[in-house]
Amino acid sequence: MAAGGESSNKVVVSFTCQRCQCPIILDHSFNSIDEHTLAELHLPLYAPPPLELGEKAVDSGVIDKYVPPVSDNENHGFTIVGGSELTSQQSQLLKTHMELFDILSNNTEIDHPLCDECCDTLITLLESEQRAAEDECKQYEDFLKKLESESDTEDIETLEAQLKDLKVEETKLVVELRELKVDETNATEALESQRKQFRQLKEQEEEFMKEYCRHKRELNELEDYSQSLDYELRYAEAQSERLEKTNALNATFHIWHSGHFGTINTFRLGRLPSEPVDWNEINAAWGQCALLLNALARKINFKFSNYQIVPFGNHSYIKASIAGFNVLADNSELPLYASGGFSRFLWDTKFDQGMTAFLDCLNQLQAAMLERPGQSGFALPYRMAEKGKIEDTASGKTYSIKIQLNSEENWTKALKFMLTNLKWALAWVSSQYVQEEIVGSTSTNTSTISKAY
Missing domain, CATH: 1.10.418.40 (Autophagy protein 6/Beclin 1)
Structure with missing residues (x-):
């Protein structure tokens, strides 16, 4: 809750939206609410179901949604951010407004006051929830009609035959399950054996790779040495040819x-x-x-x-x-x-x-x-x-x-x-x-x- 400036040209803002925290300017009709109207408003809008606490409340799907009021200090409710010196009339009006919003907040699961935009958004949300509830109610009604239209008498012999067939199939499936478990055990043992053999082959591969790298290095060294000897031979041949062409005298x-x-x-x-x-x-x-x-x-x-x-x-x-x-x-x-x-x-x-x-x-x-x-x-x-x-x-x-x-x-x-x-x-x-x-x-x-x- 906030208070505006003291000048007559300025609009006094006393409340903020409990959803978006925007300042709210109240309608002038809020200033003419009498005590009888407030007393009628204190009456509950609908009789709420008894609240069950503990595990039953959780199982029944009832969840208490509590939205705390916005406040910048330790006090709950609305916050006064205006001047500290208010006239008695303004205090009375403010008290009446606060009582009115408390009544609205106590009778609903939503904190008040709300701005126009938040009210529109809330109405749209409630309408969508209402449509979903109506659709669900219609589905329940259709299912109830279907159950009422079905016959209660069934062929017991057919059901017993089906039950017998299902028991035979269950026995076969149990036997097959045991065989599959045996196969699974054998497969697990074979898999473990294969893994052990794989590890051994992996170690042998690493040893062979090390040996290969060593031989490859030796081969590269020999190739380098051979190439070096080839270059030396070419140089010696070139020198020999040059010396043969060179006359000593x-x-x-x-x-x-x-x-x-x-x-x-x-x-x-x-x-x-x-x-x-x-x-x-x-x-x-x-x-x-x-x-x-x-x-x-x-x-x-x-x-x-x-x-x-x-x-x-x-x-x-x-x-x-x-x-x-x-x-x-x-x-x-x-x-x-x-x-x-x-x-x-x-x-x-x-x-x-x-x-x-x-x-x-x-x-x-x-x-x-x-x-x-x-x-x-x-x-x-x-x-x-x-x-x-x-x-x-x-x-x-x-x-x-x-x-x-x-x-x-x-x-x-x-x-x-x-x-x-x-x-x-x-x-x-x-x-x-x-x-x-x-x-x-x-x-x-x-x-x-x-x-x-």
């Missing part, structure tokens, strides 16, 4: 040029006033040339006439002899190295003799190459003459390989031409070596095939 001795200098394995051969190459580098280059020329001669089974090249790093030299006798007696070793200083070469000509002997050995190697069948037209690009001379066939100029009475520029150019001839000789020997290998492998395969047949 070409890979070992790289002859090229660097500006005005000829180089062998990056060692420069020669000197210029503008670029004074260290003599250790020149001696190392001569050692590489001596090693290469000696290797080419051995490759084609050729021996130099009157000379023997001794590769000894940056102190390589050439032994000179005629018919087993030394040309220079005690000084038969012709060095391919020097310590520097052109003034020294004016008095010591062994270095010049060694370079001249090296050029003569290269010329002998060219002659040996020409003696090979099918090589009559072969020639090195620069013609080598006697006494350490090398000729540029393009310009016709001749350069001396000696240092004595020679300029550094001409000496360097002569050494460059000599390295070019040496590179050509290396290429020729390499090509001959490859051809011999091809012929040798072909003959080997042919002999193998002939032996197989």
Whole structure:
């Protein structure tokens, strides 16, 4: 219950709906109810049936529905939410209204007051309950009429025959039930046996699966190892094929040029006033040339006439002899190295003799190459003459390989031409070596095939 504002322009709200809690504005006719009307309203609307408590009440289907009133404090009934100072007239009216709603609530199972919407909803619900009760009552009446119309006399013999048949059928069903119970017991035992066997098979399956996984892992490891070996074999075959195609002489001795200098394995051969190459580098280059020329001669089974090249790093030299006798007696070793200083070469000509002997050995190697069948037209690009001379066939100029009475520029150019001839000789020997290998492998395969047949 709530009270509105004290202003005359505002509507006083004293009650709320006990269902939806909405404020209710009462009709003005509620203000004119006298005591006689209230006394008549106190009379019961209908005589309620005696209320039975306990198990009988539950069995009979009577359920007491109690809807407590809405209140925000400990007091029951309606709640006053208006001002605390009410006039005596308002108190009297409010008391009358409260008494009226208490009468309505006591005579019904529904708490009052209710708003219009809740009243409509309640009426609809009561009407549906009324229709359901009327339908149920009609069904009872129809059933009662049907019972009254049926005859009370029945054929007893027919019923006894039916009873006898039912007892025989009951006996059969009991026997069948016993058999089914026996079958059920046997089936249960068989099922338990099958379950036990299933558990055993499950354990065996797990063991087999573990064994399978172990073998599968070993197989994968073996396959990985086999694949790894296959890759290693392919790599080894590729390396072998590459090495077979690679010429050891070409890979070992790289002859090229660097500006005005000829180089062998990056060692420069020669000197210029503008670029004074260290003599250790020149001696190392001569050692590489001596090693290469000696290797080419051995490759084609050729021996130099009157000379023997001794590769000894940056102190390589050439032994000179005629018919087993030394040309220079005690000084038969012709060095391919020097310590520097052109003034020294004016008095010591062994270095010049060694370079001249090296050029003569290269010329002998060219002659040996020409003696090979099918090589009559072969020639090195620069013609080598006697006494350490090398000729540029393009310009016709001749350069001396000696240092004595020679300029550094001409000496360097002569050494460059000599390295070019040496590179050509290396290429020729390499090509001959490859051809011999091809012929040798072909003959080997042919002999193998002939032996197989």
